[in-house]
Amino acid sequence: MHEVESALKSVEGYTLLLKGAPGAGKTTFAVTLLEQMCTGDSKGAYISTRIDPTALYKQFPGLEERIPVKNVIDATQSEFSEARSQMLYEDLTSFLRSVYSVVAEEDVTILILDSWDAVSFQIGKENQGIEKLETSMLDIARKTKTHLILISEYTGEKRLDYLVDGILRLEKEQIDDRIVRRVFIDKMRGFQVPCINYPFTLEGGKFTHFVTPASGLGSGKHRVIEKEELTPEYYSTGIEDLDTIIGGYPKGGFVLLELTDDSISWSYRPVLYHTISDFLLNDHGVLYMPEDGSYSSSVKKLLSDYVSEEVLDKNLRMPTASESESEDPCLFHVDVALEQVRECLDMHFEIYKELKKPVLHVLGLTALNIYGEEDIRKMLLEIVSWVRTTEDVLIGVLKPSAKLKNEIRELADIHLRFIPINGTLNFYGVKPHTVIYNISPLPPRVGAGKGKEEERYHQLNLTPFV
DSSP: OHHHHHHHHHSTTOEEEEEOOTTSSHHHHHHHHHHHHOOTTOEEEEEESSSOHHHHHHHSTTGGGTSOGGGEEEOSOOTTOOOSEEOOOSSHHHHHHHHHHHHHHTTEEEEEEEOHHHHHHHHOOSHHHHHHHHHHHHHHHHHHTOEEEEEESOOSOOTHHHHSSEEEEEEEEEETTEEEEEEEEEEETTSOOSOSEEEEEOGGGSOEEOOOOGGGOOOOBOOOOOOTTSOTTEEOOSOHHHHHHHOSEETTOEEEEEESOGGGTTTTHHHHHHHHHHHHHTTOEEEEEOOTTOOHHHHHHHHTTTSOHHHHHHHEEEEESOTTGGGSTTEEEOOTTOOOHHHHHHHHHHHHTTSOSSEEEEEEGGGGTTSOHHHHHHHHHHHHHHHHHHTOEEEEEEOTTOSSHHHHHHHOSEEEEEEEETTEEEEEEEETTOOEEEEEEOOOEEEEOGGGOEEEEOOEEEEEOO
């Protein structure tokens, strides 16, 4: 994290306390930080009271480049240890002497002590012993200019909290039986903390925190997704990672994109727009009724970031209440006084005939709130039945204010639920069941455009919470 890295780069001998229950990700965070901070000839040291060095290297492949074998010190006090370096101590003095020799004799940038609870229990059984141990450890760090990371499974408040420079608290919780991890910056002495907590993942054995705000996913030209890995019964979602996760959108299927909070009612759009763009660029038709409060002309302008206006005019159709806007090839006029669902459906299917098949139907479900529940029910059943027989695809966007939410959820073949976590955008699959994924933009890809000039393409990265 930027806040922690800034502190370690600016202040010598900075001391951090990592708190969290077992499995919260404390060790992974410490090792990831060590790998980021130790560059060139600088190395780290790891004193473990609970894990064998061999197991540590298996858990974190490549770690030996940053923590040489001699700097992984087994402090488990086991008589059967096979570690190259072993720390045997009987009292406070012998422990401190061993620690000092490690940081003073080697070019140690960061010293990790995992876990502090075990050391303090073995040495500082009396309160006075604990206080002396804490003070002495921090003195060693500052005098040797070595960053010290203490790992603790005790999440309550202790005297040590007031002595260290920084405190990070890692927590693991659940949303709908799916794991979510957060790191809280409880203290960072000498530095401003603009954000007090971040969601993070341990994917790939690395600590990765998510900082891209839901509104920061960006946009850009869409490149058609290669479909070699998809079965013939599926269309691409327009997002490579999503195709891998769920296998694409089924032909004849009803896909539901549910937004759980109005704060993300616009930020999810890059996910939808990549799907629309992939259909358009494959010369398929798209019939799009935007959500309530969205203007079709504005939606077209946003989509022009992804595909050319020529492609939009050819394959995209959206309703508009403005007669002047209906001169746009993409837009067709709809009477705002249209009160009968039957008339609305007839117009929908009339426009459908003009488009190249298959067709992606996109329906902002709040746009149907002007109708009664029974009318909405009949309309949805007819459209769903239609796409099943034609091998089209229907995408419904479900906001909190939409009617018949429970019935619509039951009707869906694919159900993706979008949730905000600390300002970031995330989703998980209800159908099919998936873990929670964070959504962030990938660095723009560069490819040859018309005339072989370089063109930058936009794509999204989906990272699982593990």
